[in-house]
Amino acid sequence: MPQPSDEILARLMGLHPKIIDLTLDRVHRLLAALDHPETRLPPVIHVAGTNGKGSTQAMIRAGLEASGKTVHAYTSPHLARFHERIRLAGTLISEPALSALLDDCDAANGGQPITFFEITTVAAFLAFARTPADFTLLEVGLGGRLDATNVIAKPALTIITPVSIDHQQYLGETLPEIAGEKAGILKRAVPCVVGPQQPDGLAVIEEKAARLGVPLFVHGQHWHAFEDRGRLIYQDETGLLDLPLPNLPGPHQIENAGAAIAALRVLGFDDLACEAAVTKADWPARMQRLRQGPLAQSAPGVELWLDGGHNPAGGEAVAATLSRMVQRPTHLICGMLNTKDIAGYLRPLAAQAQSLTAVSIPNEVNTLPSTATAEAARKAGFAQVTEAGSVTQALDQIAQQDPQARVLICGSLYLAGQVLRENG
Incomplete structure (x- = not known):
């Protein structure tokens, strides 16, 4: 009888004295011990930012799935059960699969120090590598540059949602410092969709993108999203979309929807995918x-x-x-x-x-x-x-x-x- 996942998760909590200890060394060590599952993932869409990561990711997933694509998704923290963090080809991971994965990671780690988030992120990568899908959606846990998710050498796309002051004890006291940590997910020549930013935060993202040859798609420059007479209007250089308002409530979801639509369009998806992103997304505990x-x-x-x-x-x-x-x-x-x-x-x-x-x-x-x-x-x-x-x-x-x-x-x-x- 396999050990319940709750018991394994409780044991993994004890592998490191800190909940958060930002470095990628331990993640790289464990991934190597597991024969690098992070190199075998379906195309990755990597999402960082202070607010709106989860909603934006949920909308992208809705658009991809409406286009007939299967999607892995990794989010954190969970709300009711840990299983919510790992969605395999559209379905939350099962209890037997989660227990087996955690056991595999625990055995490969051999009792060495590693944080809870690091070892469970590696478990998600292992699950995604073992299960076929068309895309992988990865939500950054904290920051970006040293987050455990930031080990994908060549994602298909990165996204930075609005950056604001939060987690200063880990990411820096100023907005430019925090934006610099979020911009750590940028990869050479990989396009990045950028949500609404304060000017000093955007400047840091743009400077890092220029150094890496990253094509940017920036809110207010390359794409616009706003409400007009009870509709969501989205516009970029390829044209205008007149869509229903997002089914996730709140005016801030207009901008999250804009980032999701921009991402889908960069990836080559059609207007039907964009409409599904807006109307079919589901994301608990957001109004x-x-x-x-x-x-x-x-x-x-x-x-x-x-x-x-x-x-x-x-x-x-x-x-x-x-x-x-x-x-x-x-x-x-x-x-x-x-x-x-x-x-x-x-x-x-x-x-x-x-x-x-x-x-x-x-x-x-x-x-x-x-x-x-x-x-x-x-x-x-x-x-x-x-x-x-x-x-x-x-x-x-x-x-x-x-x-x-x-x-x-x-x-x-x-x-x-x-x-x-x-x-x-």
Whole structure:
């Protein structure tokens, strides 16, 4: 009887004292021990950036699959189950396949130090090398230059979504420094689609691209995407597309859709693929409406939403989304990690919500205590701030006061994962 993947994953967590230790040495060592699966992947589309990586990747996958292509996809972190990180030819990896892969990687590693993300990324490469597909979508975990995914010598395409300040302890204090780390995924002569950037970040990306002879397709220069009269208008040098709005909610998804369409067009896909990217993508915990499950049923009159954004740009995106929704009393249930810019995340949201109920994230070592989240919310300008022992308790409190409220659970992908697990 094979060991359950949860038990193997728990064992792999103990192979390195740090969760994050940015270097590629250990990844290269283990890939060599496994006969270099990274050289046998279907054509790779490599996605870096601070915000929008997952949504952009989901849209590209929807476009490719609508064109009859089979697609491997690697994303992180997972929400409810680790298996979400590895999608094999369109299907989440099975439990037996995951256990076997992890065992193979653990045996090849021979107990040597390696981080959890590094060894599980190698496991994904091994899975992708063993299973035929037409494309491989790789989402960077952190940064780009020293991320464990950055071992593909010649991807088909790279993408850099909007870069903003996050993870300064690993990537640098300034936007140009962080953009430089993201630009580390650029490869000589491999085209790169660039999403909307701040000027000083874009300058770093352009300079690195010029050194490597990288053809750039930059938002605002080579392609444009905007909303006009309830439609998504996309334009580049090959022509204009008039498409439905993205089915992923929020004005920020217009730009993510633009990057996905630009990628599909660079790869030679037609207008039908571009339309499918916009209309068929699915990406949980990005302004996701929760209509089913115990949590939704416990407050049947409440309009319940879930979002995993957790940095200032994420806060701005959520605030912009709320501002464009049909007016309804809006209340936030918020839990965050202590490694994040709490004030920067909460400040844009204060004008969009009547209250914030702070919670701690259960079973999470780095959770910000609810008292600290509540204090930050008061400083950010929220008029009404309370605390609750759990998301369920917070939802009950809000529903009793306002049975027809709009409630958004937000602040962390880890909190979003807990909610999705508990909500079935």
